[in-house]
Amino acid sequence: MKMPGKPYPHLDLAAIRARLASSRGRTYWRSLEELAESDGFQEMLEREFPRQAAEWPDDPAGRRQFLKVMGASLALAGLSACTRQPTETIMPYVRQPEAVIPGKPLFFATAVPHTAIAMGVLVESHLGRPTKVEGNPEHPASLGATDTLAQASVLDLYDPDRSQTLTYLGDIRPWSGFLGAAREALALQVPKAGAGLRFLTGATTSPTLADQFRTVLQKFPAAKWHRYEPIGRHATLTGARQAFGQPVHTYYQLANADVILSLDADFLGSGPAGVRYAADFASRRRVRGSQTAMNRLYVVESAATPTGAKADHRLPLRASDIEAFAAAVAAGVGAKGVDTSAGAAMTGGPHAKWIAALVKDLQQHPGASVVMPGIHQSPAVHVLAQAINIALGNVGKTVIHTDSLDPNPVDDFDSLHELVSDMEAGKVDMLVIVGGNPVYNAPVDFAFAQRMSKVKLRIHMGLYADETSEFCQWHIPEAHFLETWSDARGFDGTATIMQPLIMPLYFGRSVHELLAAFGDTPNQTPYEIVKGYWNRQHPGPDFEDWWRKAVHDGIVPNTALPARQVTFKGSAAAPAKATQAQGFEIVFRPDPHIFDGRFANNGWLQELPKPMTTLTWDNAAIISPRTAERLNLQNEDLVELEYRERKVRAPIWIQPGQPDDSVTVHLGFGRTRAGRVGNGVGFNAYLLRTSGAPFFDSGLEIVKLGSKFPLAMTQNQHLMEGRAIAISGNIEEYRTNPAFAKERAEEPPKELTLYPGFKYDGYAWGMAIDQTACVGCNACMIACQAENNISVVGKEQVLMRRAMHWIRVDSYYQGSLDNPEVLFQPLPCMQCENAPCELVCPVQATNHSSEGLNDMVYNRCVGTRYCSNNCPYKVRRFNFFLYADWNTPTLKMQRNPDVSVRSRGVMEKCTYCVQRINEAKIDAEKEGRSVRDGEIQTACQQVCPAQAIVFGDINDPSSRVSKLKAEKLNYSLLADLNTRPRTTYLAALRNPNPEIENS
Amino acid sequence: MSQIFHPSTNTFSRVSIFGGLFIIAFLVWAWAELNESTYATRAKVPVQQPVPFSHEHHVGGLGIDCRYCHTSVENSSFANIPPTKTCMNCHSQIWNRAPMLEPVRDSFRTDTSIRWIRVHDLPDYVYFNHSIHVAKGVGCTTCHGQVNRMPLMWQENSLQMSWCLDCHRHPERFVRPKSEVFSVNWQPPPNQLEMGRELVKEYKIQSLTSCSTCHR
């Protein structure tokens, strides 16, 4: 990694950005290290996260840091002896905006456009600084919850590694300079109607953008608008085309489904509708008192995913076998118009019973079942799934067809291939790449970079000066979606007008401005463009009010796409080929957190443990235990993956539940120009990915290299050792004995103590966590991180088991090694009433509040760490080093002003978001009432798509949390220690199919 | 054998023993004093501001209500420092030539904030909320002193934790009728204690001493 720094080339720029170029220290050298690869502008940014903290002793700048920190700690020592505050200044507004009340946050509605599909959110803003994203309860894709990517988007906004200057061949240019150059180039295009002009965007659903493209393409009829998403809806679209002859968009209403079959679809908590699906799914699994009805989930999948973990029946199959499986089911339910011959292999195979039972179950629930194909599966599987749903009469009930969300519904790979061949043929004079990073993530057989070099004028707009901009003359910094006006559609078509929360931090431009430059009206602001478009859609005198309401609500009224009747044309696809497995199967998946690599520079996402593996800061070649035994491979063994004469090196991770002879690799790693966080993290699986087999293929060879590569896991032990930790049972068990969990937990009676218990009059805060609902998406961890200013510590520290997340989602395995039953258990601080941590603290840094919170006073803590030793749940986190970033200005802007930023040597932990509790209590007191149930939501509760976490006042018998705690399923973790946790759990329930269970 | 020390050294040694004790005692005392001192707490020290704004004149003399400038004191944690606009409301008319006010006009003209020096500066790990104190009958002057007698603003009290706890443990000693919260000349009546006790009941004042009340 380390290479000697070249002299700093752009000192004048440093001056320009003086306000940004404050902190240097150890990072200075690190940035020079980047310099060796990059064109030198990122060096103006400060150091981001202290993830290299553990490295610096062998860092050339070590000595410097040494002195710096020594100074700091001495200063601290001085302060502590006699506390005298440094002088601070207050800078009030000159003209204070009316809405702003200093000290009170404002919330603005907008949307997170993930792969262009909107999830409505409300963004918290403190004096103009967006600090936290919450779900928009009005929005169908959110219902008030969000996912990991939405939570992490705030950090992207403030990322000091984002590109900050418009450049031409590496030199700074003004926007006007670019406009000039563009116009010249366009002038040449006018005579040939833009035949040499190409646009390449990612997926888009923005009505405004579509409209802008329309005008541009009218102006240049011969120009082409290409589209490429590495993880696009390619199969869905092709499948729809084959099935219905048109790009029909399909979504599902799981709230009405009794039986769900997932064909390699990881639909819970991930994907554009994942949050909504998780909510609907969980809503049918809330077993309360005598209400014991549950939906049933069958999952057939080619990798271990949270969706599979929630399944009542899970069948690990190689990706290539799933088509045959689908065919077998189609045959079983008597689907019309599809070739189901491939299914024979399955119906004759070992899973025959399984399939038979499944088919029976599906047929017993016509119109109330769903068969969901995964976006990573072949188009044929999508066709079969459509056919099955039609045969089961689900269409219109649980399966909804609408027009395409995408105004330009072309297939990603065909479209990109067309562009590539045009470039090869020299037909392209001017290429405008918006947002994407094809040089990094285009199929390797396209040799995109090399072919792009044949284009005369190459323009790239993106959040980062990334791998692609390196090959373009022009680079235009793109405005983050929180910085500009735009619009997008949700999974059901509902449009949202996205409003900016802050002026572009780094002078980014929005894609709308860029397109305007190609139209007749350059220099239009995004606001004018977006508002103009909607004005045309909604002319009339009341537009202003309509506009204000639409922007305010975050929803454009009745824009949801209407359900459509479409006729099934039958599959034009060739019958599924019987897979002849030579070598291993390789399965490409987007990373659960950094997705296709676009979030690689986001420290929160990099450090967020991935579902199932709990791996952080890396990707791995994931294989099944049996395969590992056969190849005699261990975890962290370094291997060479060889596939079609291409090779990459990857560490091995053995994942129970992974299908045999199949290797899953996550895309998005091995970036070279992501930024200081993302560079050189993991290996680049795109180097194996071809347009022929974008998601899976056989013919992979694994060569053991004999060396090891350390992988940073946050959990090493997934077996409960027969202890009653995460308790689970079947619905039948519950029906016969509802209190089975309590009995296993051995809860001692409250009277069982010599001392009189503390009397909690007033509020008594408590939490109940429904393990049946939790889908293990880890959104709570990152929401907590955003709310409570939790530091990122870096791979080395995670390896030392020093990750700082206040709430963690433990996963436990039971049953067979090859296809275990997986349990998720979110674990925040238990807020014990008899807290073991409290009585061992020598300085009273952790005390019990009158409302039963286990308070943690950071500024009183001296760091004996005794409390952590004595915490049976190990939910306390310690600042072993100075983890928090005290230098980077932009990162300071992200912080929640209501929570202290912790310093070195102090313990920290969850306190049920006490800042939110106090805020609500104060408001209630001022209005002379008591806090209403549901008025306070902890960050983890608010983000949870499945509403698995409920917080409230347990002194109020009518509160939701009291009701849950009254449930028979409710039990305390390690109850027999008599710590009396305020956080309790509802045992996890499953609803297995008796026919499969007994066979 | 010869004497090594002169007999007088005995006295010396005795004295030194006691002297040592006194020196240690003195150091401890001095250290404690320093922590309480106005040097450490900054209490009672008038603060020079870019504009010599006089509460004495505006509050005492003109009788302007606290809330005219400190707008959010009743509904936010932060009482708010008035925007330049607030100053200009009057000073665009009166004293609009006064050189003393040049920084204000300059701020208004150039749209740049005036950099006031913070007078009441709690540590960053302390979360104080003005609105709830005001709402529960804690008067401005209880903490800020009689600002109407302050030509230049100074911090009246030590703002040390012990000082906070005095009131949080015995609110009845300091609470006043809500009507009097903003009156700068209000003095506790002789029967403060029983009046306080009644107000505590009436206003449902809790004596909150949990750590998380102020520290998060």
Added chain:
Amino acid sequence: MAEDPRNPVTVPPGRPTLIAPGHTFGSVTDKISSIVLTRRTPLFWFVPFLIASGLLMVFLAAVAYLLVRGVGIWGIKVPVMWGWAITNFVWWIGIGHAGTLISAILLLLRQSWRNSINRFAEAMTLFAVACAGMFPLLHLGRPWLFYWFFPYPNSMNIQPQFRSPLIWDVFAVSTYATVSALFWFVGLIPDLATLRDRARNRWARATYGILAMGWRGAASHWQKYETASLLLAGLATPLVLSVHTVVSFDFTIAIVPGWHSTIFPPYFVAGAIYSGFAMVLVLAIPLRAMYGLEDLITMRHLDNMAKVMLATGEIVAYSYVFEAFIAWYSGNPFEMFAMWNRMTGPYAPTYWLLIFCNLVFPQLLWWKKIRTNIVWLFVMSLDVLLGMWLERYVIIVVSLSRDYVPSAWGYYWPTIWDVATYVGTIGLFFFLFFLFIRSMPMISIFEVRTLLPQAEVTEGVEK
């Protein structure tokens, strides 16, 4: 002085005397004081002293780096938040027990054989406690706030939390340190006076003079001295038991399986004396060889100390067996697992090595041949020191590494800085100790003289 010269030392026949024949008051005084007063420092002093100084430098470096970066430089992590630091703390404190035990308890028990070893044993105690004291301080996340451990009037209106064993530690250890220091110094006074009178160099004279506090050996002085030392002995005796009891509370109060046990106090005290005597032997054996003190520290002394080791060793062994039994007998799955984990878990080798060092190997001490064999004794003592360190390591690290919630299990390995800090304190210990034997009489002159046969007939103290 332990013995009133008027009651003669009764040496049972057949038992080796406590002092080799042929010694007179003068010869004893010469022998011991010459070690200090000799002009040129012998080479065999310099070599170990330089090594110790080197290690001390390592210690200083480690501490400096620790203060700058934070405790993260050590191997500690969730769940093992205490590692070597606390292990070393308990180990050093344990070693610190022998000195006071020898000087105080054996004094009250009228064990005259203590006279020739108590002085340097006490010194050892002081230095061991000094080393021990470093760790609770250094292991803090924010060491500069250590004073929050003491109750003092402050602007925050908070006091330390007296329910926490760590606060008890502060008082227990500081009291112990103070009393041992006093005891040691009072015992030194008459000998300092002797040195003062014999020193030729006037600076030495002045220094010893000041320290001797005008001691003239007058009857009144002796009378006061007697009372003082008896009083201090009385004070120190309960401390010997209390300190390590309190230290053991750090663990027993906690709910960690493997810590939460009522047998810790006696078992820790026994272990402490065990390791303490081991350290005394480790020091005594080379010393008597280096300075030819075989006459004064005779085989019988070594034999007696070996016996004490054997006795305490058996108590410790019993505790181990009983600990395991209780874990099984309690029926508590967590306790059982903790014990099983010690024996078979990832740290099993450590446990079995500990069992060998503390339980198996020392059984050889039953044989007089071994007890009276210098080499064997020395090896044995080192073995016990190692064993007692391992015991603390096993209790702290192994118990923490796998406690209640399996998802939080994790394994601790020391970093280079853990090692440096530990080795550093050993350097500090020997640095101080060698300074001591060069500048102070390492054996109590006047108390040894009372062991002479002449002491039975002579009146008072020879001038």
